[in-house]
Amino acid sequence: MPQSKNMARLSEDMKRELIAIIGGMKDPRVQGFLTVMRVEVAPDLSTAKVHVSKMGEENATAEAVGALNRAAGHVRSEIAKRMHIRKAPEFRFVADDGAKYAAHINELIAGLEREER
Template sequence: MATESKRQQRFAGVIQQDLAELFQREGNSWAKGAFITVTKVRVTPDLAIARIYLSFLNTKTAKEDLKQIQSKTSEIRYKLGLRIKNQARIVPELEFFLDDTNEYVEHMDKLFAEINKESRNDS
């Protein structure tokens, strides 16, 4: 995979910042009780598609919350367009994905804790 150009990175940063503010203000109406964090935004070279990775805190139903967000994609894209209309020629299509990095880190921490516990018991 080729590295992103400065233009892509800059545009992704704009989208990430504006979406973060949007989710902070209105995210509760899209995913009840969840705190939504925009962890990463990747933009295609033609800036037509933005892949947004979301992390959900304070919820046990992250996959269902993601489906709720995905069902509201057109509404979110419209609201994003109102925010970036002076900075972008087109508003990219939005694709939302679950960023499960936190879950992976927790899983690895548990595994390491078990390994440490076993090694202490063996000594």
């Protein structure tokens, strides 16, 4: 189901705030090259699925997702304060391999370019 213009704007605003909140966290599993890929907010604002990716070791993303899911209550309260909303969604953080896939595609393209020469 396509999102309305307001829900898309809310998702982008929430993504921007999530990046700021996660960047300020002191947990070493969350620090580093952690990227919030996208945020999918339910139409009734009950849940929000946050797709995150972390460059580095293979299990780095899984560790970061676990740490973020443990801190979901803190993130929820911070979002409510920063965005001045009465009902903040329950966050579920999910690993996303979009950055790894993009790097793989870039390597394939670079390999093809080398073969053409």
